[in-house]
Amino acid sequence: MAMVQPRNLKYRVWCARVGLWAFLAVTLFPFFMIISISFRAGNFATGSLIPENPSLEHWSLALGIPWVNADGSITEPFFPVLTWLWNSIKVAFFSSALILILSTSSAYAFARLRFRFREHMLTAMMILQMFPAVLALVAIHALFEKIGHYLPWLGLNSLSAVTISYIGGLALHIWLIKGYFETIDNSLEEAAAIDGATPWQAFRLVLLPLSVPILAVVFILAFITAIGEYPVASVLLHSMDKLTLAVGSRQYLNPQNYLWGDFAAAAILSGLPITIIFVLCQRWIVGGLTAGGVKG
Amino acid sequence: MAEVKLSGISKSYDGGKTWVIKDVNLSINDGEFVAFVGPSGCGKSTLLRMICGLEDITSGELSIKGERVNDLSPHERHVGMVFQSYALYPHMTVEKNMAFGLKLAKADESVIDQRVNDAARMLQLETFLPRKPKALSGGQRQRVAIGRSIVQQPSVFLFDEPLSNLDVSLRVQMRQELAGLHRRLKTTSIYVTHDQVEAMTLADRIVVLSPLGPKDSTNLEQVGPPLELYNRPANMFVAGFIGSPQMNFLDGHLESSGTERAVITLKTGDTVEVNCDAHSAKAGDKVFVGIRPEHISAQFSSMDNNESGKNRILTKIVAEELLGSESFIYCHHEAALGAIIIRVMEITSKPHDQSLSVSLPPKCCHLFNEEGTAFPRAGLPEVF
Amino acid sequence: MTGVQKRGSGRPWLAISLLGIIDLLILYGVTLMYAQGEIAFALIMLILAVSASWVFISHKAYCYRYVFPGLLGVAVFIVFPLLYTVNIAFTNFSSTNLLSQGRVKNILLAQRHTTGDSIYKFQMFEAIDKGGKTDKKYYLQLTAPDDQVYKTASFRQPTAPKVVKARLASADISTETGVSPLPLRDVIKNRDHLYNLTVKIPDGSQLVMTGIRRFEASSPLYVASDKDDTLVNTLTGETIYPDWETGRYTHDGSDQIGPGFVTYTGWQNFDDILNNPGIKGPFLKIFLWTVIFAGLSVLFTLIVGLLMACLIQWEPLKGNGIYRILLILPYAVPAFISILIFRGLFNQNFGEINVFLDILFGIKPEWFSNATLAKTMVLMVNTWLGYPYIMILSIGLLKAIPDTLYEASAIDGAGPWQNLTQITIPLILKPLMPLLIASFAFNFNNLVLIALLTDGGPDLLGATTPAGATDILVSYTFRLAFGSYGQDYGLASAIATIIFLIVGVIAWLNLQATKKYQSV
Numbered sequence A: 001m002a003m004v005q006p007r008n009l010k011y012r013v014w015c016a017r018v019g020l021w022a023f024l025a026v027t028l029f030p031f032f033m034i035i036s037i038s039f040r041a042g043n044f045a046t047g048s049l050i051p052e053n054p055s056l057e058h059w060s061l062a063l064g065i066p067w068v069n070a071d072g073s074i075t076e077p078f079f080p081v082l083t084w085l086w087n088s089i090k091v092a093f094f095s096s097a098l099i100l101i102l103s104t105s106s107a108y109a110f111a112r113l114r115f116r117f118r119e120h121m122l123t124a125m126m127i128l129q130m131f132p133a134v135l136a137l138v139a140i141h142a143l144f145e146k147i148g149h150y151l152p153w154l155g156l157n158s159l160s161a162v163t164i165s166y167i168g169g170l171a172l173h174i175w176l177i178k179g180y181f182e183t184i185d186n187s188l189e190e191a192a193a194i195d196g197a198t199p200w201q202a203f204r205l206v207l208l209p210l211s212v213p214i215l216a217v218v219f220i221l222a223f224i225t226a227i228g229e230y231p232v233a234s235v236l237l238h239s240m241d242k243l244t245l246a247v248g249s250r251q252y253l254n255p256q257n258y259l260w261g262d263f264a265a266a267a268i269l270s271g272l273p274i275t276i277i278f279v280l281c282q283r284w285i286v287g288g289l290t291a292g293g294v295k296g
Numbered sequence B: 001m002a003e004v005k006l007s008g009i010s011k012s013y014d015g016g017k018t019w020v021i022k023d024v025n026l027s028i029n030d031g032e033f034v035a036f037v038g039p040s041g042c043g044k045s046t047l048l049r050m051i052c053g054l055e056d057i058t059s060g061e062l063s064i065k066g067e068r069v070n071d072l073s074p075h076e077r078h079v080g081m082v083f084q085s086y087a088l089y090p091h092m093t094v095e096k097n098m099a100f101g102l103k104l105a106k107a108d109e110s111v112i113d114q115r116v117n118d119a120a121r122m123l124q125l126e127t128f129l130p131r132k133p134k135a136l137s138g139g140q141r142q143r144v145a146i147g148r149s150i151v152q153q154p155s156v157f158l159f160d161e162p163l164s165n166l167d168v169s170l171r172v173q174m175r176q177e178l179a180g181l182h183r184r185l186k187t188t189s190i191y192v193t194h195d196q197v198e199a200m201t202l203a204d205r206i207v208v209l210s211p212l213g214p215k216d217s218t219n220l221e222q223v224g225p226p227l228e229l230y231n232r233p234a235n236m237f238v239a240g241f242i243g244s245p246q247m248n249f250l251d252g253h254l255e256s257s258g259t260e261r262a263v264i265t266l267k268t269g270d271t272v273e274v275n276c277d278a279h280s281a282k283a284g285d286k287v288f289v290g291i292r293p294e295h296i297s298a299q300f301s302s303m304d305n306n307e308s309g310k311n312r313i314l315t316k317i318v319a320e321e322l323l324g325s326e327s328f329i330y331c332h333h334e335a336a337l338g339a340i341i342i343r344v345m346e347i348t349s350k351p352h353d354q355s356l357s358v359s360l361p362p363k364c365c366h367l368f369n370e371e372g373t374a375f376p377r378a379g380l381p382e383v384f
Numbered sequence C: 001m002t003g004v005q006k007r008g009s010g011r012p013w014l015a016i017s018l019l020g021i022i023d024l025l026i027l028y029g030v031t032l033m034y035a036q037g038e039i040a041f042a043l044i045m046l047i048l049a050v051s052a053s054w055v056f057i058s059h060k061a062y063c064y065r066y067v068f069p070g071l072l073g074v075a076v077f078i079v080f081p082l083l084y085t086v087n088i089a090f091t092n093f094s095s096t097n098l099l100s101q102g103r104v105k106n107i108l109l110a111q112r113h114t115t116g117d118s119i120y121k122f123q124m125f126e127a128i129d130k131g132g133k134t135d136k137k138y139y140l141q142l143t144a145p146d147d148q149v150y151k152t153a154s155f156r157q158p159t160a161p162k163v164v165k166a167r168l169a170s171a172d173i174s175t176e177t178g179v180s181p182l183p184l185r186d187v188i189k190n191r192d193h194l195y196n197l198t199v200k201i202p203d204g205s206q207l208v209m210t211g212i213r214r215f216e217a218s219s220p221l222y223v224a225s226d227k228d229d230t231l232v233n234t235l236t237g238e239t240i241y242p243d244w245e246t247g248r249y250t251h252d253g254s255d256q257i258g259p260g261f262v263t264y265t266g267w268q269n270f271d272d273i274l275n276n277p278g279i280k281g282p283f284l285k286i287f288l289w290t291v292i293f294a295g296l297s298v299l300f301t302l303i304v305g306l307l308m309a310c311l312i313q314w315e316p317l318k319g320n321g322i323y324r325i326l327l328i329l330p331y332a333v334p335a336f337i338s339i340l341i342f343r344g345l346f347n348q349n350f351g352e353i354n355v356f357l358d359i360l361f362g363i364k365p366e367w368f369s370n371a372t373l374a375k376t377m378v379l380m381v382n383t384w385l386g387y388p389y390i391m392i393l394s395i396g397l398l399k400a401i402p403d404t405l406y407e408a409s410a411i412d413g414a415g416p417w418q419n420l421t422q423i424t425i426p427l428i429l430k431p432l433m434p435l436l437i438a439s440f441a442f443n444f445n446n447l448v449l450i451a452l453l454t455d456g457g458p459d460l461l462g463a464t465t466p467a468g469a470t471d472i473l474v475s476y477t478f479r480l481a482f483g484s485y486g487q488d489y490g491l492a493s494a495i496a497t498i499i500f501l502i503v504g505v506i507a508w509l510n511l512q513a514t515k516k517y518q519s520v
């Protein structure tokens, strides 16, 4: 937005700049702090922003390497952070892949095919997407307990249960992809049909290659959502080696066993990759969010 | 080689409640170039897409090469289609675009190469083969779209307003290229356009379609060679649609009629004699006289000649358009449906609100009954 | 497009046989479920399998092939849990009433009592097969009060109740074969397995272990009576029956025998919420706080987000690419990590925030034990977490406002403040409305924030259920259902059902707002 008055513009720009930097300093303070804390020795140390005697203790423990203290005693890693991270990545990857496949095929039908109840289904999706899984945790718990009787690998305390349960979140993504498909000229697929393509070939060879950007956005959004999901995972998982990062990280700040420094290192270790992905893809993601938000 | 036959073709999108196309009967000969014209929304594209196989045919029979194809897929009908939006695959190069269909059909590499190169040469696209469609101009994209159809060697070419996204000069050029292409390939072609100039210049025969009213039994208005539609429009719709600016209509009733000529009294009391065979109608019937702007002659030399006599009516000038080579004068007359448009070759500007006496040559007049159906014109050479 | 859809897949047989195999597997599962008495689940599975097969075979259902898997996902993981939750809301399902009545009956029937008059001493031996290997199999020798010796069949360590037969042996095994019994410490090691064992001796009596050295003859405590589901206590002769009102076995209505079972209790849970002061009080407080929390979160994120969006969209402020990334950072870091970071930073004693406040002002606020401070902290953290989203959306909308409007207002002599209030906000608020409603709904159910930051605390006084000052409705139900105090699934589901209604209203409002926006 262009402000038109040039009077005292310089003074105003400086005010804005100072205000912005002050705001940023406050906003980003936790990040500076956590980086600093991850290099402080011990779990209760306080000190200045730049640690006086930096120590790699917490980083070593976060990476699963026992730490030899100055007095020769050995601290074993308390929690299997890398296992948790790996669990989170597995769950997020497979659930996003599932969501991507299912929502793409549904979105294709909603965008291109005409069938009965199409409008009703779309409205129902729009409304259902407002009911998060956290409202029905008891039922989800009971559901997987039942499933576990017949398929133990899909029952409680299994990563596959968590993966599958995230499929419920696909309604939003269907809307996103459908919106994108609708911007692609329908006659492209008609041309393909005339060229002798089956509907499946038209979908795979023409529509899909043109939709890569939105599919990437949906995958990344679903991935990030799954990584950060806490309620369902916390209800379905309980043994230490099965936890996802979101559930496991909580254990660090138990009042009985307060591992503030270890947490700092683990948080950076696991949070950094996701943050970097987000920042790198932010233009796309923001576009997706805006479109999804405005439409959905 | 392929002839296309439509019998009783109808289309409804909502299961029979409203119809877009009703009872179209048409047979297109092998190698013929046929244009579908009609105002926007009358169902030209729908009809074309039914022939192509992109829309279901609600009722009626469609046959290509004598074989019923209602239930065949577009590919099995061996048709090629050029879309208004070109519909080039944006993620493929020109070459891949053209080869796509053959690749799907698992044709030999050598065959694909040869056909693509032949088509590219024919359309002067050789240098663009490695480019993506985004890097082409509108006319080049259009040629690629045509090339993509050509390599498939279809038995029928279908065009849906292929030139309407181009600017005027390019449109004229592409029109001539299309005509040349058809002369060379001699493939049966069906061409949809709302632009009658395209239809008149390209087509062997023109099919005029009208928007389907609730009571109409069909929206096929007339089929015929361009000049026949111009000279012998079957009804007021065709008469009004073909020719630009459109034909003028005057409201009146029949005074007397014979096989050679009829006399009409207009609403204003003027009498007009026309060379039409109206003996099927009786005196007193409501009729419309039609005359094209280019056939009216105006007497400027005697501007203040206010007489209105036989086939001569007195109008008042309301507006004019000076185009340089010709001028259109818009006049007001009580009996006319809308303004009367007159084409004159003089350039001098005429004062507004000035009376203008114009004459309607009997030979050039058309006569329509109350329903709009034309009476046969008399005294026209048979060639028309 | 319909014409194009006519051609089906090129390999129908492959698809159909694949489908057949999957159907057979599902059918097997259905039979299994049916056999185990899970009739509702079996029925649902059957319906799903049939509809799936129809969709993938029938030509008419071609279009549904594409949407079926997605719809199935939504049906199983959203719709079904919602309905099931509503169902649970009308039951007494909880940690005390966990099992079905049938299971409880079986548990009661399996209970045995010892008569105390016939004690069998026992010794444990390791079974040795012909090759001389041991293979972790054992058998027992039991000596009856009348010095009869019995030898059991060999068994592996049982992890579930198991019956083994014993036969009369001619003489003491160790004296006969020279094999010595396992020492007592091995018996103790195997104690838990041995408790699972019931030994049946030829005269028909069943022996169970009652001490580390002895088995005793036992008999069932309850026998099924001829009347449905009633049981008779063999010791006292009392008849006990399932009380469907309270969900437990009883003989006179006042006592509870065995574990409780799940039963429909009608509106009981809702009645508790509305009338039981120990539940109603905290519920109303929590409800109010939930609305305030969600509303203020939207308001604060809107103010900060909009302000930041306006700032970095302001052309004279160069370098907005970097500002933008820095401002988005709180949104880019996974929320669970940021929330836990704040939990540590706000810590009363070790948190850096209190360290700073102590140095600057000499205060150390009790962020987690003072209700007002805890609420303030929750709102601060949530504003921090949420403003980038509003900012991102606002930037998009701001770009859509034509510059000419500001030029026109400048001609009218408007300053930046007038621009903001007279042009920017009115133009941006309308399209933002559905998003703000969605944001309200999101925060209304923002379990992650509360669960990870305060876990609801500090606790509310006078509540009979675990309820805290910062608890919002979802975190309250979460604690009711999965907290460490004993799980009351029924009550939690009843509250969840109330949340459904509220969310339903919000969803409807959102739909209206979206329509309104789209029609403008």
Ligand SMILES: Nc1ncnc2c1ncn2[C@@H]1O[C@H](COP(=O)(O)OP(=O)(O)O)[C@@H](O)[C@H]1O
Pocket: B013, B020, B038, B039, B040, B041, B042, B043, B044, B045, B046, B047
């Ligand atoms: N998918 C559809 N569903 C319902 N009506 C349609 C559909 N497609 C086209 N129509 C209607 O059919 C009529 C003819 O459309 P069309 O064939 O595209 O006209 P034209 O090409 O002559 O401009 C229009 O009135 C249009 O509204």
Ligand SMILES: [Mg+2]
Pocket: B044, B045, B046, B161
């Ligand atoms: Mg059209």
